[in-house]
């Protein structure tokens with residue numbers, strides 16, 4: 236049996252810090268700044284591990300993981316959980332460079348942040364993380380991004396198992412972002428993921444032809460009823476769907492309905508234009524952290540156009556190679572929306588990238604009538620909505636809702652058929668400038 240050195244007895248500054256609450260740590264930090272901001276220890280993580288593990292540097296083994304920033308922050312959070320679990324026994328050290336241990340923020344809700352280790356090293360004595368003593372080090376600077384376990388060469392296997400266990404926990408309910416709705420934007424050239432409010436949306440609120448819903452069901456089957464079958468047949472469970480249609484026909488609304496139906500089982504990542512344009516590969520790399528993931532690329536045509544004459548369009552090229560790579564993995568759904576599929580390069584539409592393209596039509600009179608009934612029904616007014624539905628020929632779902640909104644704004648909850656038809660026909664519910672009147 237290997238003899239494992241015991242942690243230093245007596246209280247060091249590091250052990251006091253490890254056991255302290257965040258309030259105490261903040262107070263100690265302020266005190267430290269007042270008396271000269273001396274870091275508690277200036278050893279590098281390697282020197283720290285050599286000291287704590289009681290071995291020669293040549294005897295030290297490092298088991299590393301390099302990943303995108305969110306996976307690193309979630310690993311940092313797991314590290315924090317372990318530091319708290321073994322508080323009093325864990326010893327914290329500096330990241331080197333004469334710096335004190337630093338903590339970063341993990342956004343886990345619109346107004347909820349967790350402080351997680353950013354750059355530091357922690358010594359876990361034998362019998363805490365593993366039977367062997369281990370040092371865990373994290374560095375979340377974007378050019379570094381590393382989570383590593385330092386051990387003796389003899390304990391390398393234990394270090395590997397511990398790292399594997401940490402990584403498996405990324406995909407467990409211990410990951411506070413898993414199954415949530417997340418926003419992806421770009422910060423400092425890197426993709427930044429933060430938790431967003433949950434999405435609600437029921438099919439009953441969106442009136443679409445039955446064949447569109449059937450296509451949506453086929454798309455969702457790879458995440459639900461047919462998932463296991465696809466896997467066992469080696470067919471893969473990734474799907475991509477492109478939703479096309481003119482402005483205001485309910486494309487974004489449909490994405491919300493799908494995201495709401497997958498909530499809890501799938502993590503939804505809503506990419507903003509910059510994330511789509513600059514960090515699409517990182518975005519999909521992050522999706523690996525969350526288990527089954529739905530990636531939403533709304534209004535993709537604004538970002539990915541055609542290759543120009545010289546054949547260069549970096550965003551498009553990145554997008555194509557990223558989506559091809561996604562097919563190596565399982566459980567990733569991609570939904571993109573566009574006003575005009577022809578504005579997308581044909582390569583982006585090739586069947587292996589988007590398995591399905593559905594086009595939402597302008598609503599016909601019967602659909603317009605159902606939208607009117609849905610929103611005006613609760614008022615219990617005596618209105619002939621069929622006539623109004625006919626009058627709104629060519630209107631989108633968004634237009635129909637705007638006519639109703641305008642009527643409520645002008646007349647409150649009591650208006651007549653004539654008043655409603657007058658608003659629809661006047662066109663003043665449209666947000667267009669009346670040039671003759673104003674110029």
Ligand SMILES: Nc1ncnc2c1ncn2[C@@H]1O[C@H](COP(=O)(O)OP(=O)(O)OP(=O)(O)O)[C@@H](O)[C@H]1O
Nearest residue numbers: 440441442443481482483484485486487488632633
């Ligand atoms: N068929 C429909 N049934 C019910 N509501 C609809 C329908 N079509 C559109 N709407 C409503 O119109 C509004 C705009 O829809 P949405 O934002 O989904 O349109 P879009 O197709 O994404 O437009 P854009 O191309 O401008 O992004 C939403 O409030 C949506 O609920």
Ligand SMILES: [Mg+2]
Nearest residue numbers: 486487533572
């Ligand atoms: Mg939209």
